[in-house]
Amino acid sequence: xxxxxxxxxxxxxxxxxxxxxxxxxxxxxxxxxxxxxxxxxxxxxxxxxxxxxxxxxxxxxxxxxxxxxxxxxxxxxxxxxxxxxxxxxxxxxxxxxxxxxxxxxxxxxxxxxxxxxxxxxxxxxxxxxxxxxxxxxxxxxxxxxxxxxxxxxxxxxxxxxxxxxxxxxxxxxxxxxxxxxxxxxxxxxxxxxxxxxxxxxxxxxxxxxxxxxxxxxxxxxxxxxxxxxxxxxxxxxxxxxxxxxxxxxxxxxxxxxxxxxxxxxxxxxxxxxxxxxxxxxxxxxxxxxxxxxxxxxxxxxxxxxxxxxxxxxxxxxxxxxxxxxxxxxxxxxxxxxxxxxxxxxxxxxxxxxxxxxxxxxxxxxxxxxxxxxxxxxxxxxxxxxxxxxxxxxxx
Amino acid sequence: xxxxxxxxxxxxxxxxxxxxxxxxxxxxxxxxxxxxxxxxxxxxxxxxxxxxxxxxxxxxxxxxxxxxxxxxxxxxxxxxxxxxxxxxxxxxxxxxxxxxxxxxxxxxxxxxxxxxxxxxxxxxxxxxxxxxxxxxxxxxxxxxxxxxxxxxxxxxxxxxxx
Numbered sequence: 248x249x250x251x252x253x254x255x256x257x258x259x260x261x262x263x264x265x266x267x268x269x270x271x272x273x274x275x276x277x278x279x280x281x282x283x284x285x286x287x288x289x290x291x292x293x294x295x296x297x298x299x300x301x302x303x304x305x306x307x308x309x310x311x312x313x314x315x316x317x318x319x320x321x322x323x324x325x326x327x328x329x330x331x332x333x334x335x336x337x338x339x340x341x342x343x344x345x346x347x348x349x350x351x352x353x354x355x356x357x358x359x360x361x362x363x364x365x366x367x368x369x370x371x372x373x374x375x376x377x378x379x380x381x382x383x384x385x386x387x388x389x390x391x392x393x394x395x396x397x398x399x400x401x402x403x404x405x406x407x408x409x410x411x412x413x414x415x416x417x418x419x420x421x422x423x424x425x426x427x428x429x430x431x432x433x434x435x436x437x438x439x440x441x442x443x444x445x446x447x448x449x450x451x452x453x454x455x456x457x458x459x460x461x462x463x464x465x466x467x468x469x470x471x472x473x474x475x476x477x478x479x480x481x482x483x484x485x486x487x488x489x490x491x492x493x494x495x496x497x498x499x500x501x502x503x504x505x506x507x508x509x510x511x512x513x514x515x516x517x518x519x520x521x522x523x524x525x526x527x528x529x530x531x532x533x534x535x536x537x538x539x540x541x542x543x544x545x546x547x548x549x550x551x552x553x554x555x556x557x558x559x560x561x562x563x564x565x566x567x568x569x570x571x572x573x574x575x576x577x578x579x580x581x582x583x584x585x586x587x588x589x590x591x592x593x594x595x596x597x598x599x600x601x602x603x604x605x606x607x608x609x610x611x612x613x614x615x616x617x618x619x620x621x622x623x624x625x626x627x628x629x630x631x632x633x634x635x636x637x638x639x640x641x642x
Numbered sequence: 643x644x645x646x647x648x649x650x651x652x653x654x655x656x657x658x659x660x661x662x663x664x665x666x667x668x669x670x671x672x673x674x675x676x677x678x679x680x681x682x683x684x685x686x687x688x689x690x691x692x693x694x695x696x697x698x699x700x701x702x703x704x705x706x707x708x709x710x711x712x713x714x715x716x717x718x719x720x721x722x723x724x725x726x727x728x729x730x731x732x733x734x735x736x737x738x739x740x741x742x743x744x745x746x747x748x749x750x751x752x753x754x755x756x757x758x759x760x761x762x763x764x765x766x767x768x769x770x771x772x773x774x775x776x777x778x779x780x781x782x783x784x785x786x787x788x789x790x791x792x793x794x795x796x797x798x799x800x801x802x803x804x
Binding site for chain 1: 711
């Protein structure tokens with residue numbers, strides 16, 4: 248058993264349209280730097296977890312594929328899926344394996360190659376992440392549409408506007424422009440968002456995260472291994488909460504919050520010793536699941552960065568830029584960095600490592616005073632929620 | 643097989659094309675799979691009988707009176723499967739909506755469609771297409787659930803202004 252679990256190595260591929268590589272090559276792009284930063288080799292890994300939602304890409308046995316490509320065979324592995332939260336689910340599998348003592352060093356890889364299929368097929372497949380029979384089969388809900396139902400409810404209840412949503416995209420593109428691994432490395436303004444075509448009202452093209460190829464990798468280790476290997480550069484997993492939502496949106500009580508995320512946040516805060524009523528005092532920044540603009544604002548509230556109904560004021564007042572109340576998605580978020588489904592949660596862990604160890608690229612490094620970073624990763628529309636707290640000092 | 647791929651195979655002996663944007667070489671997969679499932683509705687047959695009569699049915703646990711929509715045959719509160727079918731009063735309040743402009747290919751025969759969620763007066767919520775002008779929708783407006791016929795010819799419930 249290991250009381251504490253550390254992230255000792257990280258790697259990140261360039262996100263975007265990656266027609267230049269196959270899936271194994273794309274995996275290796277993030278695995279190689281993860282091994283290098285941890286100063287380890289494939290033979291040192293006890294167990295590995297691969298998060299990959301798949302369907303749009305050809306290879307299903309991705310763990311075996313990378314076991315072959317990178318000499319991880321015959322070590323144990325599994326592929327995990329929790330829609331867009333698959334990456335955090337993989338981290339959970341690795342984290343619990345180390346914490347339980349079943350493994351000392353675990354490699355967690357998130358990968359998605361969405362552009363092996365044409366865009367319309369991806370739109371079709373990704374819309375099937377909710378209740379297939381009751382909400383997709385007859386009503387053709389798409390991924391943006393599921394979240395648009397929340398975006399509309401939020402506007403109607405609190406008086407937020409489409410311009411407020413656009414400001415989330417502007418912020419995340421601002422930081423994406425400073426992240427060399429991001430799919431979109433250019434700034435945009437509110438007008439660009441407002442003039443873009445509707446995808447699912449009230450969301451327009453620039454309210455939506457893109458279809459992305461990419462991989463991200465972290466190596467987790469037990470406290471004993473950290474000591475034994477003399478690892479200086481690492482961050483600790485201080486807590487992780489997990490929640491599940493109903494399949495049907497019609498079975499939910501509210502559309503201005505994701506109950507699973509609220510639930511996961513409370514668990515994570517308690518585990519990490521963070522005051523659930525005032526978490527921003529304990530955090531230097533956060534990555535939240537901005538698959539669309541409105542859900543970033545709803546995440547501020549579910550995570551209690553502000554009171555209910557005040558999330559849109561945080562973005563209006565630029566309080567989630569560096570220097571504000573709490574910097575959010577200063578790697579570009581899903582919106583500008585890209586959202587390769589299975590890689591996203593792992594990418595958030597890579598970002599926590601870079602931010603806390605002050606290795607982020609110029610112009611997007613947050614001030615690190617409290618030594619804690621939060622990652623909020625949602626699968627489907629709150630069908631799965633993971634909130635993970637990373638820290639420089641173990642608990 | 644697409645004609646252009648056939649031609650490329652004939653010319654080069656391989657299904658390898660150059661990606662238009664990146665110029666990189668791509669193998670075009672020839673093993674196409676069409677997916678369509680058979681989903682059991684054996685235990686919710688009365689729901690579809692109801693639709694034929696223009697009614698919206700849910701299930702109710704006889705023991706604890708918990709109401710289910712979408713209908714389900716087992717009550718997890720009582721560990722009991724003794725349920726009855728009840729007609730839901732078809733009026734309620736609109737809670738939220740969207741208009742799906744970019745549609746899945748399997749819905750390409752439809753124009754952009756509004757989708758709404760309404761809370762029925764008896765409690766359950768329902769998600770369905772909204773048969774009305776989405777620009778006239780106001781929060782909290784009264785709506786009804788009715789049965790319409792789809793372009794594909796089958797019956798399905800929908801939400802409409804009252």
